[in-house]
Structures are given as structure tokens and as C-alpha cells.
Amino acid sequence: MAFLSQSQSDDDPYTFTCSLDNVRNLSNILKAIHFKDHAACFATTNGLKVTVENAKCLQANAFIQAGIFQEFNIQEESVIFRINLTVLLDCLTIFGASAVPATPTALKMCYRGYGHPLTLFLEEGGVVTVCKIHTQEPEETLDFDFCSTNVVNKIILQSEGLKEAFSELDMTSEFLQITMSPAKPYFRLSTFGNAGSAHLDYPKDSDLIEAFHCTETQTNRYKISLLKPSTKALALSCKVSIRTDNRGFLSLQYMVRNEDGQICFVEYYCCPDEEVQDAES
Known part of the structure; x- marks a missing residue:
């Protein structure tokens, strides 16, 4: 140096x-x-x-x-x-x-x-x-207006649990459907691909879940093409915080420990798929 x-x-x-x-x-x-x-x-x-x-x-x-x-x-x-x-x-x-x-x-x-x-x-x-x-010249970045006061559901789990999910679910599906609920199924990931529907459920007392704070049942779909880049952060991380707000916006916050043992964070914000929500409503 x-x-x-x-x-x-x-x-x-x-x-x-x-x-x-x-x-x-x-x-x-x-x-x-x-x-x-x-x-x-x-x-x-x-x-x-x-x-x-x-x-x-x-x-x-x-x-x-x-x-x-x-x-x-x-x-x-x-x-x-x-x-x-x-x-x-x-x-x-x-x-x-x-x-x-x-x-x-x-x-x-x-x-x-x-x-x-x-x-x-x-x-x-x-x-x-x-x-x-x-x-x-810096361009104005998006403001997702994602604030903690509007968060309705939050789950913190070990990254291994989400890595396993992405390896098991059908990634030919256009969407990943996420259900978070204070009652069963608690936390469910679903895909709808060429091989049919696949669901992965996590009980709230799962060894992989470190914190479970869900106040209402929410089911939202997110384009897998948008979520795929976040798997780079997932691969590096040891824990992930999954949050949704009252609009269904998704926050994935990854805790990454570097080679010196220090902690950094990577956060992904993703909009719910509006077309699916409109169709369902």
C-alpha cells in the first residue's frame, strides 16, 4: 500500500x-x-x-x-x-x-x-x-417509497432455505408467487411452469426461519425474470430478510459477510405484477 x-x-x-x-x-x-x-x-x-x-x-x-x-x-x-x-x-x-x-x-x-x-x-x-x-450525469433513481411503517409481513431466514427453493421450483414459470400469512401456509413459494404447479411451504417454526412477523395474508406474483438477478446476492449471503408492504412491493435484503468477516447488505426491490393482480381482482 x-x-x-x-x-x-x-x-x-x-x-x-x-x-x-x-x-x-x-x-x-x-x-x-x-x-x-x-x-x-x-x-x-x-x-x-x-x-x-x-x-x-x-x-x-x-x-x-x-x-x-x-x-x-x-x-x-x-x-x-x-x-x-x-x-x-x-x-x-x-x-x-x-x-x-x-x-x-x-x-x-x-x-x-x-x-x-x-x-x-x-x-x-x-x-x-x-x-x-x-x-x-447521474440520473434520478426510482423511489419505491418502501418504508418500514408500511411493511405488513416480514420473514428472516437462512439463505440456505431460499437457495434450496430456487433449485427445486420450476424456473420455466413466468412468475414466482409468494404467500405470507399469520396462519397456514405461513410462507409459501409457488411456480406455474411447463411441468405444472409447484409449491414449497415453510412452517413458521422451521429451523431455517429466524424471525416471523406476519400480520395479514398476502399473495403476490413477481416476474421471475426480474427476480433472477437477485440470486447472485443470494449465493453470497448468509441470511435474507423478505418483506412486503401494503401494496405488495417486495424487498429482499441479503446479509453478506465478506472475506474479513465484515457485514455488507444488498437489497432488491421488486414491483408485484400488475396484470395478474388486475386479472384476479
């Missing part, structure tokens, strides 16, 4: 800088939301939030708290820019995406502000690579 610590002189007016001893702690979490090329980056004193959206129906957020970084400095209340996430990940893994933790790649990331590129200094084994990535 010697070069990285010297890579910024006192005269450089960076509005945002951060550094990591192990770049995989950032690249792995960003891969979990990489289903579109572009992302919006928001830096505040709390840390870094990276947002990816699709078709105004799906939003994914990766939260990397400031404490994860060895250095995290921000000179303004908030710094916002849009970036090509595919290019950013290519740069972060420029030394290879080896899973061997013996030689971690160190990272220093610097941003001067609006109109300037995002500069990455990557160092591994004394070799330093400098990457400059063009930033773009």
Missing part, C-alpha cells in the same frame, strides 16, 4: 477518496447487483451505495459501510455520479478474480467531482495499475 498512500498529494482536491486492503471486498458485492451495465454511486459519510435498476420495476442496492474501508474521506455532504459498472468491475478484477486470498489486491479510489473520471489505483505484489473511468 506504500505507493497508494502516496498517490494523492495534499494539493489534490478530491471530493471523495477511499481505500481497501482487499479489493474483493468491494468487487464481490458489486457483482451481486451487476445485471445492467450502468449504476448510480452515492457516497456519504455513512459509506457507499451503488444502485442498479431495470425497467422501472426492479432496483438493486449494494451498501458498503464506511467502516469496511481502511480509509474513507468525503469532503461534501454527498457525492453522486453514474458509472459503467461493467467497466468498473473489469478494472477492479484487472489482476484476475482469483479466489486465493494469499495475495490480495489493494485499492485506492479517488474522485475529484462532477465531470471528472473515477480514478482507481490497484496494487498487487508491488505492481501498480492506474485506471480512469469516465463518469456520467
Whole structure:
């Protein structure tokens, strides 16, 4: 890290800088939301939030708290820019995406502000690579207006339970139907694919369920094509919080433990399928 610590002189007016001893702690979490090329980056004193959206129906957020970084400095209340996430990940893994933790790649990331590129200094084994990535005008991100006061059902379960469900259910189905209820079936996942209907039920006292707070029976359908990107986050996670609000909007919050044992979060918001609801009503 010697070069990285010297890579910024006192005269450089960076509005945002951060550094990591192990770049995989950032690249792995960003891969979990990489289903579109572009992302919006928001830096505040709390840390870094990276947002990816699709078709105004799906939003994914990766939260990397400031404490994860060895250095995290921000000179303004908030710094916002849009970036090509595919290019950013290519740069972060420029030394290879080896899973061997013996030689971690160190990272220093610097941003001067609006109109300037995002500069990455990557160092591994004394070799330093400098990457400059063009930033773009930030676009307004969707506001799903998903607030905890409107949440009617919430279940926290070990990720293994959901991984098992996705492997057993028929993914040729167009929809995943989720039922959450204070009474039986409590928590049910259903698909309607080429091989017919499939249902997977979890009793509320299941060993996989860590918390069960359901106040009313809700059944909503969500396009599997929208939910599939979230399986990247599921694969990395140890726990997942599944919440629905009074409109049937779905929040999947994944707790991810990085290689240093620190906790990050990835959250997916998904709209219910309106056509199905209209047809049923």
C-alpha cells in the first residue's frame, strides 16, 4: 500500500477518496447487483451505495459501510455520479478474480467531482495499475417509497432455505408467487411452469426461519425474470430478510459477510405484477 498512500498529494482536491486492503471486498458485492451495465454511486459519510435498476420495476442496492474501508474521506455532504459498472468491475478484477486470498489486491479510489473520471489505483505484489473511468450525469433513481411503517409481513431466514427453493421450483414459470400469512401456509413459494404447479411451504417454526412477523395474508406474483438477478446476492449471503408492504412491493435484503468477516447488505426491490393482480381482482 506504500505507493497508494502516496498517490494523492495534499494539493489534490478530491471530493471523495477511499481505500481497501482487499479489493474483493468491494468487487464481490458489486457483482451481486451487476445485471445492467450502468449504476448510480452515492457516497456519504455513512459509506457507499451503488444502485442498479431495470425497467422501472426492479432496483438493486449494494451498501458498503464506511467502516469496511481502511480509509474513507468525503469532503461534501454527498457525492453522486453514474458509472459503467461493467467497466468498473473489469478494472477492479484487472489482476484476475482469483479466489486465493494469499495475495490480495489493494485499492485506492479517488474522485475529484462532477465531470471528472473515477480514478482507481490497484496494487498487487508491488505492481501498480492506474485506471480512469469516465463518469456520467447521474440520473434520478426510482423511489419505491418502501418504508418500514408500511411493511405488513416480514420473514428472516437462512439463505440456505431460499437457495434450496430456487433449485427445486420450476424456473420455466413466468412468475414466482409468494404467500405470507399469520396462519397456514405461513410462507409459501409457488411456480406455474411447463411441468405444472409447484409449491414449497415453510412452517413458521422451521429451523431455517429466524424471525416471523406476519400480520395479514398476502399473495403476490413477481416476474421471475426480474427476480433472477437477485440470486447472485443470494449465493453470497448468509441470511435474507423478505418483506412486503401494503401494496405488495417486495424487498429482499441479503446479509453478506465478506472475506474479513465484515457485514455488507444488498437489497432488491421488486414491483408485484400488475396484470395478474388486475386479472384476479
